[in-house]
Amino acid sequence: MNIILLGPPGAGKGTQSANLVEHHGMRQLSTGDMLRAAVKAQSEVGLRAKAVMERGELVSDEIVSALIDAELAAMGDDVGAIFDGYPRTAAQAESLDGILEKNGRKLDYVIELQVDEDALVDRITGRFTCANCGEGYHDRYKLPEKEGVCDKCGSTEFKRRPDDNEETVRKRMQEYRAKTAPILPFYEDRGIVRRVDGMAAIEDVTKAIEAILAS
Ligand code: AP5
Numbered sequence: 660m661n662i663i664l665l666g667p668p669g670a671g672k673g674t675q676s677a678n679l680v681e682h683h684g685m686r687q688l689s690t691g692d693m694l695r696a697a698v699k700a701q702s703e704v705g706l707r708a709k710a711v712m713e714r715g716e717l718v719s720d721e722i723v724s725a726l727i728d729a730e731l732a733a734m735g736d737d738v739g740a741i742f743d744g745y746p747r748t749a750a751q752a753e754s755l756d757g758i759l760e761k762n763g764r765k766l767d768y769v770i771e772l773q774v775d776e777d778a779l780v781d782r783i784t785g786r787f788t789c790a791n792c793g794e795g796y797h798d799r800y801k802l803p804e805k806e807g808v809c810d811k812c813g814s815t816e817f818k819r820r821p822d823d824n825e826e827t828v829r830k831r832m833q834e835y836r837a838k839t840a841p842i843l844p845f846y847e848d849r850g851i852v853r854r855v856d857g858m859a860a861i862e863d864v865t866k867a868i869e870a871i872l873a874s
Contacts, residue, residue: 660739666772667835669779689743690723715830724754747839769846772857790816
């Protein structure tokens, strides 16, 4: 099964992908994670993407589609893909069609996480992750069970994303409204869009997504 998780910054795409990876053996293809890895490695792509990401704008379609193309080609045919944060423009949606076809895959669902944007600013600015294993936490909604210690790996190092400040988050949302939300009709015409209330509790969002995958 191949699915797209669609929703504005902070909608819960990464959180829900983690569940699908852990319990359904799917593979998360997050262009945001790939770009952050490139920035960290100071690769050519990373050097081109860094400032764009810090401004909350979109990296070029060519760069992100090339990243997805390479990742998908390297994946086993029997592993389902979760596209997290890709496609984000009409050009990317068209590229994805070609990439899927080339790899003998088809898109099963586009799952839109419907959310209240004002609440998302609070979600994102409170978010942090374990610097060692990447487990996600939140200042108010999901603190480690033991203060300062990662539940998953025991590390005491945590980090926050440089683009998780209010000004950049608002810019990222503006980009979502202007360039990403308009691709929904492209998939609606194919009858594969499903909607989930992304403001529900994390476990309830997970259940709703699992019900779609089982349908
Ligand atoms: P990217 O990394 O994709 O960021 P994003 O889309 O802005 O999404 P986030 O990762 O911020 O949010 P999320 O929906 O995954 O939410 P999460 O699960 O973490 O992109 C970053 C940048 O890279 C872009 O701005 C752009 O510059 C560039 N880029 C990436 N892809 C690109 C592309 N295709 N084209 C061009 N440029 C691209 O949840 C957020 C928080 O809320 C967490 O703390 C979580 O615990 C909490 N939470 C989640 N669900 C719930 C819930 N139901 N209730 C309460 N809390 C919740």
